[in-house]
Each structure stands twice: as structure tokens, then as C-alpha cells.
Amino acid sequence: xxxxxxxxxxxxxxxxEMERDESVFLLGEDIGxxxxxxxxxxxxxxAFGGDRVIDTPISESAIIGSAIGAAITGLRPxxxxxxxxxxxxxxxxxxxxxxxxxxxxxxxxxxxxxxxxGGGIRGGPFHSRNPEAWFFHQPGLKIVAPATARDAKGLLxxxxxDNNPVIYFEHKYLYRRVKEELPKEEIVVPLGKANxxxxxxxxxxxxxxxxxxxCLDAAKKLFEExxxxxxxxxxxxxxxxDMELILQSVQKxxxxxxxxxxxxxxxxxxxxxxxxSEKAFEYLDAPVKRIASLDTPTxxxxxxxNEFMPNAEKIYNAILEIMKF
Amino acid sequence: MKKEKLVWMxxxxxxxxxxxxxxAQMYGMQKIGGFCHLYIGxxxxxxxxxxxxxxxxxxxxxxxxxxHILAKGSDPKAVMAELYGKGTGISKGKGGSMHLFxxxxxxxxxHGIVAGQIPLATGVGFAIKYREEDGVVVVSFGEGAVHQGxxxxxxxxxxxxxxxxxxxxxxxxxxxxxxLERASAVWDxxxxxxxxxxxxxxxxxxxxxxxxxxxxxxxxxxxxxxEPTLIEARTYRFRGHSMSDPVHSHYRTREEVEDxxxxxxxxxxxxxxxxxxxxxxxxxxxxESETKRIVLDxxxxxxxxxxxxxxxxFEDVYV
Ligand SMILES: Cc1ncc(C[n+]2csc(CCOP(=O)(O)OP(=O)(O)O)c2C)c(N)n1
Numbered sequence: 001x002x003x004x005x006x007x008x009x010x011x012x013x014x015x016x017e018m019e020r021d022e023s024v025f026l027l028g029e030d031i032g033x034x035x036x037x038x039x040x041x042x043x044x045x046x047a048f049g050g051d052r053v054i055d056t057p058i059s060e061s062a063i064i065g066s067a068i069g070a071a072i073t074g075l076r077p078x079x080x081x082x083x084x085x086x087x088x089x090x091x092x093x094x095x096x097x098x099x100x101x102x103x104x105x106x107x108x109x110x111x112x113x114x115x116x117x118g119g120g121i122r123g124g125p126f127h128s129r130n131p132e133a134w135f136f137h138q139p140g141l142k143i144v145a146p147a148t149a150r151d152a153k154g155l156l157x158x159x160x161x162d163n164n165p166v167i168y169f170e171h172k173y174l175y176r177r178v179k180e181e182l183p184k185e186e187i188v189v190p191l192g193k194a195n196x197x198x199x200x201x202x203x204x205x206x207x208x209x210x211x212x213x214x215c216l217d218a219a220k221k222l223f224e225e226x227x228x229x230x231x232x233x234x235x236x237x238x239x240x241x242d243m244e245l246i247l248q249s250v251q252k253x254x255x256x257x258x259x260x261x262x263x264x265x266x267x268x269x270x271x272x273x274x275x276x277s278e279k280a281f282e283y284l285d286a287p288v289k290r291i292a293s294l295d296t297p298t299x300x301x302x303x304x305x306n307e308f309m310p311n312a313e314k315i316y317n318a319i320l321e322i323m324k325f
Numbered sequence: 326m327k328k329e330k331l332v333w334m335x336x337x338x339x340x341x342x343x344x345x346x347x348x349a350q351m352y353g354m355q356k357i358g359g360f361c362h363l364y365i366g367x368x369x370x371x372x373x374x375x376x377x378x379x380x381x382x383x384x385x386x387x388x389x390x391x392x393h394i395l396a397k398g399s400d401p402k403a404v405m406a407e408l409y410g411k412g413t414g415i416s417k418g419k420g421g422s423m424h425l426f427x428x429x430x431x432x433x434x435x436h437g438i439v440a441g442q443i444p445l446a447t448g449v450g451f452a453i454k455y456r457e458e459d460g461v462v463v464v465s466f467g468e469g470a471v472h473q474g475x476x477x478x479x480x481x482x483x484x485x486x487x488x489x490x491x492x493x494x495x496x497x498x499x500x501x502x503x504x505l506e507r508a509s510a511v512w513d514x515x516x517x518x519x520x521x522x523x524x525x526x527x528x529x530x531x532x533x534x535x536x537x538x539x540x541x542x543x544x545x546x547x548x549x550x551x552e553p554t555l556i557e558a559r560t561y562r563f564r565g566h567s568m569s570d571p572v573h574s575h576y577r578t579r580e581e582v583e584d585x586x587x588x589x590x591x592x593x594x595x596x597x598x599x600x601x602x603x604x605x606x607x608x609x610x611x612x613e614s615e616t617k618r619i620v621l622d623x624x625x626x627x628x629x630x631x632x633x634x635x636x637x638x639f640e641d642v643y644v
Contacts, residue, residue, distance in 0.1 A: 029503065033502065034575075058470065058508070059472045059473055085437075089438070089474075122410075122421070124424060127437060297642070300418060303632050303635070304633055304635070307635055
């Protein structure tokens with residue numbers, strides 16, 4: 001066992017998959033010689049050379065588009081967006097081409113787009129976003145969002161091996177803040193399976209990404225102060241959603257709080273709430289509650305950004321409210 | 326050229342330099358956070374450009390924008406306060422260093438997405454022509470932005486519609502850690518204009534007077550003939566890509582940076598003004614101390630300014 005940060009876990013997954021499969025290659029801005037804006041790909045250029053760790057110009061549309069081209073002709077590209085926000089420049093390639101090729105022609109598109117997402121780093125409006133919902137609305141794409149180092153590693157490996165286009169949202173706030181002991185043995189975490197991060201009976205808290213830790217903090221405090229036991233579900237994969245686990249938990253607790261860092265309206269929480277009301281309405285003792293970022297752009301000012309984002313305190317209060325029903 | 330204009334150029338280059346040196350210091354003290362990209366080394370390009378424009382002409386730039394907004398005449402206090410994220414900041418603390426904006430001074434930002442601002446300039450040029458005004462718009466961006474579709478789509482439109490737009494490539498050789506030759510199939514970037522049959526020019530971006538001359542020609546072409554121009558200014562950034570990037574990490578050598586610093590645009594211009602007797606040593610000293618006062622006042626203002634009102638986070642999403 002050795003300690004790895006979330007960032008190192010991603011690096012290890014890339015390294016191991018490149019070693020394992022020659023058809024895997026990386027492309028992105030400053031990922032080679034520079035080692036990546038956040039140093040996620042550090043050392044990979046040295047290990048695999050410039051033919052497999054490719055520095056590109058700043059051309060997100062061409063990065064994603066050429067990854068698609070390579071993927072449909074036998075390679076397994078892993079493209080990096082320097083920040084998830086810049087995926088907008090490659091949007092058409094992802095939603096029009098990557099997402100629909102299999103539906104149109106039965107041609108698999110085995111590629112991954114890695115996208116460092118999330119706020120809390122004072123990035124302001126264009127370096128903080130959580131754009132997963134845009135892609136959630138486009139059938140044909142898988143979406144992954146790990147919270148732990150173990151999942152970061154195991155889910156990236158599965159994403160690379162998957163024959164569908166996968167958008168892998170890595171939360172940049174967690175890069176160096178999450179540290180775990182990882183086993184020497186290979187870690188592969190299947191796509192589409194959520195994880196119970198904390199067992200509980202009174203309320204189901206559904207979340208993913210950096211908010212997992214805020215939810216766990218809130219759950220701990222609720223237990224200590226109010227004897228409320230919250231079951232925290234870390235979705236890990238957003239598309240496909242693990243509805244089975246969600247519904248099982250809802251049937252047990254009858255109360256649901258959904259938490260995500262992406263903005264509230266049209267977020268993934270809205271879809272989960274709708275599915276719960278369709279499939280488990282009779283089990284509910286309280287309305288489903290959502291906690292998310294405000295429906296505004298991300299402000300730069302630290303005090304405004306703090307108010308903009310969800311946090312343990314807001315989650316704590318929301319759960320208390322739900323428990324009153 | 327009139328002495329007045331020369332002195333303005335010198336003052337402005339010095340203001341940008343000292344403003345950013347102080348901002349970097351405040352960043353180091355964690356008074357300023359987030360992403361912060363310094364313009365130090367490139368001052369001659371921005372200042373020579375604005376010197377060739379009228380106050381009512383528009384300027385748009387990328388996130389390395391402190392120099393552009395100051396050159397356009399915005400209040401250094403409001404700019405520093407924005408870097409601090411204060412409520413008195415020029416973007417009310419919502420934009421930060423990368424997203425400065427001052428509609429009154431006709432500075433249209435401050436844009437964080439590489440090349441995202443280029444089509445905007447095309448539209449501003451369209452509006453000027455539509456209303457039959459005689460203004461022009463200059464849009465500045467790094468050489469890294471040239472490889473985005475938005476750049477090419479914009480150039481084609483501007484030429485097709487004959488718009489008064491000047492596209493200014495500030496080629497500081499590196500897009501973050503990637504040098505031009507590893508990102509571009511061509512070295513001479515103004516060649517990109519040829520595909521669109523557009524006027525083009527290349528200039529030493531470390532020489533404020535040379536930039537002024539080239540820009541003046543382009544501005545006249547835009548104003549009088551409503552024709553766009555693509556200009557490549559060859560310049561260099563003396564600092565890291567952003568505050569989190571060291572001055573010379575492994576993508577460029579210390580020697581290269583030191584060598585470029587010998588062409589410091591500010592020092593070179595100062596020497597010329599002294600030699601040409603536009604300014605005396607006393608004048609230089611006085612300008613230095615006045616500039617220092619302006620910068621210290623801006624810091625003082627930012628420090629003393631209140632945080633944004635919490636309720637302001639809900640404001641301004643819609644008109
Ligand atoms: C669309 C997009 N892709 C990537 C980035 C990340 N990024 C910020 S600055 C930069 C380098 C830009 O280089 P250049 O255009 O030459 O301007 P410079 O920073 O040298 O002034 C990169 C890759 C971004 N902001 N937007």
C-alpha cells in the first residue's frame with residue numbers, strides 16, 4: 001500500500017492503461033513536456049514519448065474531433081480539456097459526432113475526454129464550472145465523476161476500456177486534497193455502479209464529486225448532534241445512473257436530499273428527483289430536496305463564491321428540514 | 326510625434342509595469358487569489374496599439390488584460406479592487422483579474438476562453454459599419470488563439486463583409502508551456518491573413534513606436550476604407566504564464582528569458598526618450614514617483630474597499 005492523491009491516482013491509471021494497451025494515447029494542451037496545467041500527466045511524456053503523449057495547439061474542437069476519428073479507426077484516445085469549461089469549444093464534436101456514431105452506424109467510439117471541473121479555487125466564471133448536465137441531456141455519452149482516489153483510478157481505467165465515449169469529470173479541488181492508501185493490485189471500478197459512502201437509515205443523501213465530502217461532514221454532524229443517520233450515496237457514474245441502488249435506499253429511508261455542485265436548474269438532481277417520484281412516490285415521507293449551486297455564473301469574489309456553492313452547513317440544514325416531515 | 330503622446334506612452338508603460346509588480350506582490354501575500362496573468366514584457370504592444378486609437382474606438386482582449394484596460398484609461402483603483410474581488414472592483418468582484426471590462430472606456434473585456442473574444446470584435450466591427458460610424462475595433466489575443474476555429478471564422482467574415490476590425494496577435498512565443506513552433510504549422514503568423522486576402526503586417530512588439538506606426542496604418546485602413554487587418558506583434562512575457570507558473574520552468578531556459586530582458590520595452594523606450602531629449606532624468610524620476618503613488622493608492626483603495634454585498638450574487642444574471 002502506498003499513499004496516493006486523487007491526482008496521482010489519475011496519473012497511475014493513465015500510466016497503467018498505456019502500458020497495458022498500445023492503442024491508448026493521450027492528447028491535449030500542455031500535457032506532454034509541460035506535464036499538464038495541473039501536472040496530472042507528469043512523467044508520462046518521459047515514459048511513453050511524444051508519439052503517445054501529444055501536445056496539441058489550443059484547438060478543443062480538433063482535439064475532440066480527431067480523438068473521435070482515431071477512436072473509430074482502432075485507437076483509444078484519452079483527450080484532456082485543460083479545464084472542463086473549455087469543453088464548450090469542442091461541444092459539437094462530442095454531442096453530434098461522438099454521441100451518435102454508434103446509433104447511426106454501429107461504430108463504437110472508444111474514447112475518453114478528461115475534464116477538470118469544479119469550483120472553490122477562485123477560478124471565476126470560466127474556470128470553475130461543472131457542465132455535466134449538458135452532456136447528460138445527450139444520449140450516447142457516458143459520464144463519470146469520481147470523488148475518491150480509488151475511484152478516480154478505477155473508474156478511469158474502466159472508462160478507457162469502455163467502447164463508448166466517456167466524459168470523465170475530475171474535480172480539480174480534490175486533486176491534492178484527497179489522499180488515500182491504494183493497494184498494489186490493480187483497481188478497476190465498473191461504470192454505472194454507485195457506492196454507499198456512509199450507511200444510514202433515516203435519510204438518503206445522493207451526491208457525487210467534491211460534494212461527497214461535504215455530505216459526509218454534514219452526515220457526521222447530524223449523527224453526533226441529532227442522532228440522525230444519513231445514508232450517503234456517491235453516484236460515481238452519472239450516465240448511466242445506478243437507479244437500483246438509489247431506489248433501494250429511498251425505500252429504506254423515505255427521505256431524499258440530492259446534492260450537486262453544478263447549478264440547480266436542469267441539473268442531474270432534477271432527473272433523479274423525477275425518477276424517484278415516478279418509481280418510489282409511495283415510499284416518500286417528504287418532498288425530495290435539492291441542494292446545488294445557484295442558478296448564476298460562478299462569481300470570482302471568494303465570499304460570493306462561498307455563498308454560491310453548496311457546503312456541509314447548507315446540507316446539514318436541508319436534512320434537518322427534511323426530517324421535520 | 327507630439328511630445329505629449331510620447332510621454333503618455335512612457336507613463337502608461339510604466340504604470341502597467343509598476344501596477345503589475347505590485348499586484349504580483351499582493352498575490353504573493355495572498356491578498357489576491359485565483360488566476361492572474363501578468364503582461365510584464367508586453368507593455369509596448371498594448372500601449373503602442375492604444376496610442377494609435379481614438380478614445381471612442383473599441384478594444385477587446387484576452388485574460389492577460391491588466392495592461393489593456395489601464396491603457397484604455399480605466400481607473401487603476403477599480404482595476405486593483407477587481408483583482409482583490411472587492412465590491413468596488415470594475416466588475417463588482419464577479420470577474421477577477423481575467424474578466425475586466427469598462428464600457429465607458431470602450432474596453433470590452435477581459436475574456437477567459439482562448440479565442441472566445443475574437444468573434445465579438447467581428448460583431449463590434451459589424452455594428453460600427455451598420456450604424457455608419459467611423460470607429461474601429463482592435464482585438465488582441467495570444468498566438469495560441471490563432472489555432473482556434475473562432476479566429477479563422479472571424480477573419481473570413483471581416484474580410485467578406487469589409488469590417489473595420491484589427492486583429493492583433495500578441496505573439497509572446499508561448500501558449501502556456503507550449504512554444505509556437507510546437508503548436509503552429511507556420512512561423513510567420515500574419516500569413517494567416519493571406520487565406521482571406523486580408524491586409525497584414527508584422528512588427529517588433531517590444532518597440533512601442535514601431536507598434537504605433539503599424540497600428541496607425543491599420544487603424545486608418547479600417548476607418549477610411551472599412552478594411553480589416555491582421556497584425557502579428559512579436560513580443561515576450563518576462564513572467565510565467567500565470568502566477569502559478571515559474572518564470573522559467575522546463576519549457577524555456579533562464580538564458581532565454583535573460584536574453585529577452587535585454588530588449589525590455591520600457592527600458593529601451595526610456596533610453597530613447599532621454600537620448601532624444603524628450604524627457605530629462607528629473608522628469609523620469611518624477612514620473613516614477615507619480616506612478617508609484619497611483620499604484621499605492623490603488624492598493625490602498627482595494628484594501629479598504631468592502632467585500633461585495635452578499636445579495637449581489639443574485640444580481641445581474643438577467644437585465
Ligand atoms: C478554449 C481554451 N482552452 C484552453 C485554455 C487554457 N489556457 C489559458 S491561457 C492558455 C495559453 C494561451 O496562450 P496564448 O493564446 O498564446 O496567450 P498568452 O497566454 O501567451 O498571452 C491556455 C491553453 C483556455 N483558457 N481556453
